[in-house]
Amino acid sequence: MYLMKDITREGNPVLRNQTKPVKFPLSDEDRELGEKMMKYLEVSQDPELCKKYHLRAGVGLAAPQVGQSKSMAAVLTPPEGEDQKSPFKAIMINPVIISNSVQRGALTEGEGCLSVDRDVPGFVPRADRITVKYQDLEGKEHKIRLKHYPAIIAQHEIDHLHGMLFYDHINKNDPFSKTEDEVFFD
Numbered sequence: 001m002y003l004m005k006d007i008t009r010e011g012n013p014v015l016r017n018q019t020k021p022v023k024f025p026l027s028d029e030d031r032e033l034g035e036k037m038m039k040y041l042e043v044s045q046d047p048e049l050c051k052k053y054h055l056r057a058g059v060g061l062a063a064p065q066v067g068q069s070k071s072m073a074a075v076l077t078p079p080e081g082e083d084q085k086s087p088f089k090a091i092m093i094n095p096v097i098i099s100n101s102v103q104r105g106a107l108t109e110g111e112g113c114l115s116v117d118r119d120v121p122g123f124v125p126r127a128d129r130i131t132v133k134y135q136d137l138e139g140k141e142h143k144i145r146l147k148h149y150p151a152i153i154a155q156h157e158i159d160h161l162h163g164m165l166f167y168d169h170i171n172k173n174d175p176f177s178k179t180e181d182e183v184f185f186d
């Protein structure tokens with residue numbers, strides 16, 4: 001199981017590299033990578049286990065964050081979130097955003113990252129709705145539409161696969177700048 005000691009932090013070049021596509025059929029190593037990333041999210045969202053293993057809770061995790069420069073990420077929206085009607089749980093392999101809404105969105109409380117051991121305040125403007133294509137552990141292609149919170153998380157994770165960190169998107173001159181066409185939500 002991954003612990004915080006296994007998480008790569010800012011300064012580790014793996015976080016700024018473009019990841020390589022994952023080949024199918026999955027090697028045992030790649031399958032285990034995906035399963036262990038999802039396991040981290042599940043454990044980190046359980047208050048007891050999160051405390052027991054001294055984890056920082058997460059709703060997503062990307063392979064570079066565990067030192068693997070591979071195009072794979074796990075997403076697990078918390079059940080109690082505002083999206084309980086559409087909880088999203090997926091191990092996304094070779095994910096590609098194939099369309100973005102013009103409408104932008106951001107979380108009012110900004111974003112955080114396991115690989116960034118500090119608060120970086122500011123709105124992280126992203127597309128409010130996206131269509132993502134990815135393969136699952138069996139290699140099956142999926143094409144899904146995400147909006148609001150799950151869309152934000154997916155973009156945060158897919159950014160990791162391209163060497164981007166959330167604060168790269170924060171407006172340097174005015175971190176909390178709002179433009180009229182953006183939606184902000186908790």
Ligand SMILES: O=CN(O)CCNC(=O)c1cccc(Cl)c1Cl
Nearest residue numbers: 058059060111112113114153156
């Ligand atoms: O890449 C994944 N992490 O760094 C895990 C920790 N961060 C979060 O769970 C998190 C927190 C707030 C907003 C977003 Cl979008 C995310 Cl993703």
Ligand code: NI
Nearest residue numbers: 112113114115
């Ligand atoms: Ni992150």
